[in-house]
Amino acid sequence: MTPQFDAVIVGAGFGGMGAAIALAQLGYSRLSILEREDDLGGTWHVNRYPGLAVDIASVTYSYSFEPNPNWTRLFAPGAELKSYAEHVAAKYDLRRSMRFGVVVERAEWDEHQQLWTVSIAGGETVTSRFLVTATGFLSQPYTPDFPGIEDFAGKIIHTTAWDQTHDFVGEKAAIIGTGATAVQLIPEIASRAHELTVFQRTPIWVVPKVDFAIPPVVRRLFARVPLTQRMARSVNNTILEGIMVVGVLHFRQAKMMNRAAALAARAHLRVSVRSKATRKALTPHYDFGCKRPTFSNKYFRTFNRGNTRLETTSIERFEPDAVVTTDGRRTPIDTLVLATGFNLWDVNFPALQIVGREGRDLGQWWRDNRFQAYEGIAIPKFPNLLSLNSPYSYSGLSYFTTIESQMAHMRRLLGELQRRDAATFEVTDRANAEFLDAVTEKLGDSVFYEGKCSSSRSYYFNQHGEAALLRPTSTSNSFHAASTFPLTDYEFA
The missing domain is CATH 3.50.50.60 (FAD/NAD(P)-binding domain)
Structure with a gap:
């Protein structure tokens, strides 16, 4: 059976769009991006409350390969992020692959047909060779059940x-x-x-x-000499690295x-x-860093x-x-x-039911065992699955660092799949276990385990008491690993 699509991508936020761009660069043109909301942009479409703005400097909170010289403030208001998302979708012709108001309920791997069957609310099913989950880290709102x-x-x-x-x-x-x-x-x-x-x-x-309006003369400079904006991004990234990697992860x-x-x-x-x-x-x-701080x-x-x-x-x-x-x-x-936040570990990991080989239910497996994902993107027994919002995937303080390192991982992995003319990839149990051991050991130095975090009620911690969200390395390390991970960590068939 020939699947309807090369890939089904669940989520039309920046993660889903980044995945679509990477797949298109690899020659995969039959893409379906399924989004439950009525438009693209993810959190920057859903959230519209007064005062909404990024809490990471705008020059960093954007794709490095698609700089935006038109930010009006150092910390851009939410409406500008929404406009930026629309710009990216238009430039890379992504809207033609998007469907809105579509709730994905379940995805199951068909071992015989070697494809994913994706079930949509209302009874529709679609099939694809690859499944990419890009539902975001904060996508399932939490509403407390107070008496009365x-x-x-x-x-x-x-x-x-x-x-x-x-x-x-x-x-x-x-x-x-x-x-x-x-x-x-x-x-x-x-x-x-x-x-x-x-x-x-x-x-x-x-x-x-430290927020201020970016003068028009600076915006014109960014547009005419992109190197200046890349330098501003580099400076801000260095500051974030000092706060996050050194002060938090190397507590x-x-x-x-x-x-x-x-x-x-x-x-x-x-x-x-x-x-x-x-x-x-x-x-x-x-301690500072047990829970995400803000400005x-x-x-x-x-x-x-x-x-x-x-x-x-x-x-x-x-x-x-x-x-x-x-x-x-x-x-x-x-x-x-x-303003009660999101339900991360109970329903966000994953945000839909995903069933892999041998009937393994991803959400149930994570909750019964430990939350884990090789390099924050692949899981054993789940062939051709790229799970973008996974344990140990969030790198640094900017979501775009995570997205772009995962795009690099996808290019290396799927490039090898094409070179071998193989049909499927699946991370080995050995590689997954070694990665889990490595990140667990590195997190031992972090504020999460060395500091005083018991009263923080932080969403960084899951039901098992593990801080399984952040990748405990520098962003440069995450990019290096995405481009050099051993190809023998995967089985190709």
């Missing part, structure tokens, strides 16, 4: 389903969560609402945001750098918040406003017009905002 929340009579807005017609003016609002999204959103709501109560479970490390050897970052964040908090009690409540009791110049200062209150007591229940905390305090509210 279903009886709340006011409006509930999740940050991933923002109501742009809602303005909060004159309202008593509440927001649950103080992660990176909430840090951007809270100052915006506070400037509009009559009252805002921020329900915090775990404080977040926040450092000053044992570089505790002073980690402590310096925490000290800078504490100083930022001290000069920003007047109330000593509020400062204490906003101070994390875990903001507005967040802390919002708690100096007379209309904004920080609440750290746990929520007991909801009533039709209020939130009640475990100390009996009742907070009347009109609108509830859920």
Whole structure:
């Protein structure tokens, strides 16, 4: 049986588009990119809340092979990322392969036919030679099941389903969560609402945001002399490497750098918040890096406003017009905002049911054993599967580093497949086990295991207590490995 497509790619965000570009460069033209939302862009299409912006400098948060000289700020607003995604799709002619509003429920490897059968909600199935999962790391929103929340009579807005017609003016609002999204959103709501109560479970490390408008003369320079933008990208990458690789992943050897970052964040908090009690409540009791830190110049200062209150007591229940905390305090509210993040390890890895050889269910296998993926992209018993958002795949602080290193891995792997005129590839159990042992050993030096992370409630940790998301190497190492991994680590048939 000839499959309908060379590859089915699940997800039309930057990961899926990068995979499509790499496959097209290898000569695979029959591609189907299936996206559950109504347009491309992934998180930059789904998220539209006020204050949305990248938390990595724009020159780094983009494909290195497709620089954008038109960023208006060092930390570009979300709308510009959406426009950039549209530009990439147009330049590389990706829209013709995309289908929107398509929910992929299941994919199963057919050993006899040597292809993937992909099942879509509504009963449709399609077949492909390769399956690429590019559903993103943060794609399955988490909604807490508080007692009585279903009886709340006011409006509930999740940050991933923002109501742009809602303005909060004159309202008593509440927001649950103080992660990176909430840090951007809270100052915006506070400037509009009559009252805002921020329900915090775990404080977040926040450092000053060195943000500024990029002057038109600089943007013109980037456009005319691309080398200047590449140099700016290189400088920013070096800074990120120092924060992430040295201060976080080599915590044992570089505790002073980690402590310096925490000290800078504490100083930022001290000069920003007047109330000593509020400062204490906003101070994390875990080491810097246990949980992804963020940048903001507005967040802390919002708690100096007379209309904004920080609440750290746990929520007991909801009533039709209020939130009640475990100390009996009742907070009347009109609108509830859920900045409660995403369900990573329960449903995001993977975001659909994937069944490989011998009936192995990927999600069940990961949960029953350890989360693992060779070089963060391939799994034994899953032929012709390229899983982009996998354990130990996230490299550095920019998602684009991860995407491009995986594109390099794909080019080497599939180039060898073509050279051998083979039909399938599958990583060996030996190679997978050796990679898992190597990353586990390297993570032993990280803040996740050497630092104090027990109170961080970080999504970096899975159900087994392992920090199985980040690749514990430098970005240069990830690119080197993607281009030089032993081809004998795969079986070709």
